[in-house]
Amino acid sequence: MNELAAMTALQNQIMQEPFGEYSWILNVLIYVFFFVFMFYGQKINTYIMLREVEGSLYKLKYIRDDGRKIAVETIKEIGKSQTDPTVRVDRFLEYFTISPQSLDPAGLVWKLEHVLDVRENRFKDEVKLMAPAADKTQTNNLENTLEAAMALNYIYKVIRHFYLLGKKTLSLYIIMQIQMILPLIMREAEAYASALKAFAYGQPIGDGAGALVAAKLMHGQPTRKIAKDCVVATVPIEGRTAYVIKAEGHGGNVGKPGDATKTIIEENEGKIATVIMVDAALKLEGEDVGDIAEGVGAAIGGPGVDQFKIEETILKYRIPIHAVIIKEDIGDAVSPLRKEIFDSVDTAIERIKQVILEKTKEGDKVIIAGVGNTIGIG
Amino acid sequence: MKKTPSSAKTKISLFVLLVIFITIALSLAAIIFAIQAFSTGQELVAGYLLLIGFLAAALSTYVLFQTRKRMLHLRIKTPPITTTIECRKCSFKSVRDFQRGDYIFKEVDPCQKCNENMLITAIYREVKERKEKTRF
Numbered sequence: 001m002n003e004l005a006a007m008t009a010l011q012n013q014i015m016q017e018p019f020g021e022y023s024w025i026l027n028v029l030i031y032v033f034f035f036v037f038m039f040y041g042q043k044i045n046t047y048i049m050l051r052e053v054e055g056s057l058y059k060l061k062y063i064r065d066d067g068r069k070i071a072v073e074t075i076k077e078i079g080k081s082q083t084d085p086t087v088r089v090d091r092f093l094e095y096f097t098i099s100p101q102s103l104d105p106a107g108l109v110w111k112l113e114h115v116l117d118v119r120e121n122r123f124k125d126e127v128k129l130m131a132p133a134a135d136k137t138q139t140n141n142l143e144n145t146l147e148a149a150m151a152l153n154y155i156y157k158v159i160r161h162f163y164l165l166g167k168k169t170l171s172l173y174i175i176m177q178i179q180m181i182l183p184l185i186m187r188e189a190e191a192y193a194s195a196l197k198a199f200a201y202g203q204p205i206g207d208g209a210g211a212l213v214a215a216k217l218m219h220g221q222p223t224r225k226i227a228k229d230c231v232v233a234t235v236p237i238e239g240r241t242a243y244v245i246k247a248e249g250h251g252g253n254v255g256k257p258g259d260a261t262k263t264i265i266e267e268n269e270g271k272i273a274t275v276i277m278v279d280a281a282l283k284l285e286g287e288d289v290g291d292i293a294e295g296v297g298a299a300i301g302g303p304g305v306d307q308f309k310i311e312e313t314i315l316k317y318r319i320p321i322h323a324v325i326i327k328e329d330i331g332d333a334v335s336p337l338r339k340e341i342f343d344s345v346d347t348a349i350e351r352i353k354q355v356i357l358e359k360t361k362e363g364d365k366v367i368i369a370g371v372g373n374t375i376g377i378g
Numbered sequence: 379m380k381k382t383p384s385s386a387k388t389k390i391s392l393f394v395l396l397v398i399f400i401t402i403a404l405s406l407a408a409i410i411f412a413i414q415a416f417s418t419g420q421e422l423v424a425g426y427l428l429l430i431g432f433l434a435a436a437l438s439t440y441v442l443f444q445t446r447k448r449m450l451h452l453r454i455k456t457p458p459i460t461t462t463i464e465c466r467k468c469s470f471k472s473v474r475d476f477q478r479g480d481y482i483f484k485e486v487d488p489c490q491k492c493n494e495n496m497l498i499t500a501i502y503r504e505v506k507e508r509k510e511k512t513r514f
Contacts, residue, residue, distance in 0.1 A: 201478050203459055204501050212482065219483055250481035286514060335503075336459050342502040376501055378483035 046172045049179045053163045056182050057156070063193045064156040067149040068093065074145055074200040078138050079131020088130050092146055093153040095123075113305045123147070140251030141202050141375060148196035148334075155189050188330060195334035199252055204376030206332040209341050210279040210299075213324075213348050214246035214370020215377050227259035238353055239362040240273070245369045252375035258306030262313045264367055270317030273364035275310070276324065276352055279371040280341070283327035290344035291327040292351055299323035300371045310369075322359065324351050337376075394445060398438045405434035462500035465489035476501060 037044070068089065075085045097119050100111035127134070127142045134142060159178060166175035198205050204212065218233035226232040226245065235242045243264045247255030265272050277299040283291065298310045298321060314321050326344050352368060360366055408431030416424035459476035463486055470491050484498045 201459075201476070202481065203476060204482060215483060250484070286512070336457065337502045339502045339504045342500055376481045378481045 080133040137251035144199040144252030210372035211374040230255035230260040247374040249374040258309030273360040281325035290340035401438040467494040
């Protein structure tokens with residue numbers, strides 16, 4: 001109680017004479033602040049940024065662990081494996097792919113395609129070992145689930161690397177570069193977390209908008225396999241013959257639309273009036289989700305192998321190529337299909353029909369390639 | 379990969395909790411002392427103690443709620459996904475929650491009205507987005 005009385009007395013004195021004999025305290029404080037910020041301002045800034053990165057890293061760790069848990073649980077549920085798949089899943093999450101050497105770029109696409117094929121086969125074999133009871137569709141979905149978990153693991157590890165490096169060196173520039181792009185990275189990580197759940201349950205995702213357009217066009221028509229994981233249906237549209245291509249559904253799969261387009265063009269000896277590609281594309285901020293835009297060129301993402309093949313083939317036969325895109329952001333592209341995107345599919349079909357009417361004559365043959373992951377789309 | 383116990387991921391740090399509760403206790407003590415000082419006629423001291431007490435209590439409660447909010451924010455929300463099933467013959471439509479195994483254009487149970495096989499025609503999620511007002 002004595003201390004409290006002394007404290008209150010002092011407080012009383014200070015408060016009663018705020019600018020009296022104790023005003024020097026304020027002056028000293030101002031000088032201290034001035035010199036501290038002059039010499040240690042950058043360090044303080046660095047610590048503030050580090051704290052910010054630490055907060056996001058904490059969230060990334062949670063998302064990564066949650067993703068891993070979902071992947072393991074889904075494999076256990078679907079795969080009915082005799083052994084615990086956790087060790088294999090952990091090993092899978094650390095897999096990497098080395099892209100081919102590009103010092104001599106000639107033939108690079110074929111090398112890249114080969115590496116990607118090997119990667120896909122390896123992933124499928126691993127999934128088969130983890131989940132022996134899974135059928136083809138479930139294997140594809142599990143592979144996609146694991147790939148999303150792998151992406152989350154990679155994002156977490158890269159951010160952790162820069163955080164620890166920044167902490168070790170206390171370099172503002174190391175920390176600053178990661179802090180500046182952190183909001184975008186967090187958006188991407190959240191999108192992957194959402195994608196992981198969609199893949200685990202086999203729900204259609206935003207990226208499948210192109211595949212959904214093709215599925216709606218070919219629904220009720222007989223299909224045949226045209227390339228690896230790709231099907232084609234011959235559909236009469238506005239008096240023309242349309243070869244509608246999409247990845248083989250309904251498992252998580254993008255197929256090889258490049259090979260499929262090439263095969264159809266060669267089957268018809270290049271007598272194709274036009275190629276129309278439909279795909280989901282990233283929108284800019286301010287644009288609405290599900291907006292449709294038209295253009296020319298091969299609308300296809302990914303590593304570029306399929307785009308290269310399509311461009312090579314259409315150049316050989318001088319076939320015009322048109323593109324219809326459905327706009328969405330990165331979060332929508334990998335998370336369950338939004339109503340706006342689903343509704344825009346019918347508008348995209350109308351636009352395709354309009355392109356066909358304007359750019360081709362009756363009796364012509366056209367190719368319509370619906371590009372995207374066909375998960376949840378039959 | 380290092381594994382973290384699941385509870386550790388969502389638990390608020392014990393140290394933070396301790397600091398918050400000590401601050402709350404001190405702020406309550408300051409309020410009590412303020413009442414005492416007021417009863418002995420030291421209005422100015424009472425006023426300052428009351429101010430300090432309320433400020434500290436408000437700040438610690440805010441920090442506590444913020445920490446809890448951050449923990450809740452970590453959970454990834456799963457939006458409800460709906461599956462629309464339609465009968466091609468009589469156009470009977472039903473909407474239900476998504477079930478594992480559903481896919482667009484999958485044939486499902488026969489129609490309640492005409493006994494024809496029904497078809498899943500749509501699977502989507504509805505997002506209620508608050509549109510930010512912008513001049514552009």
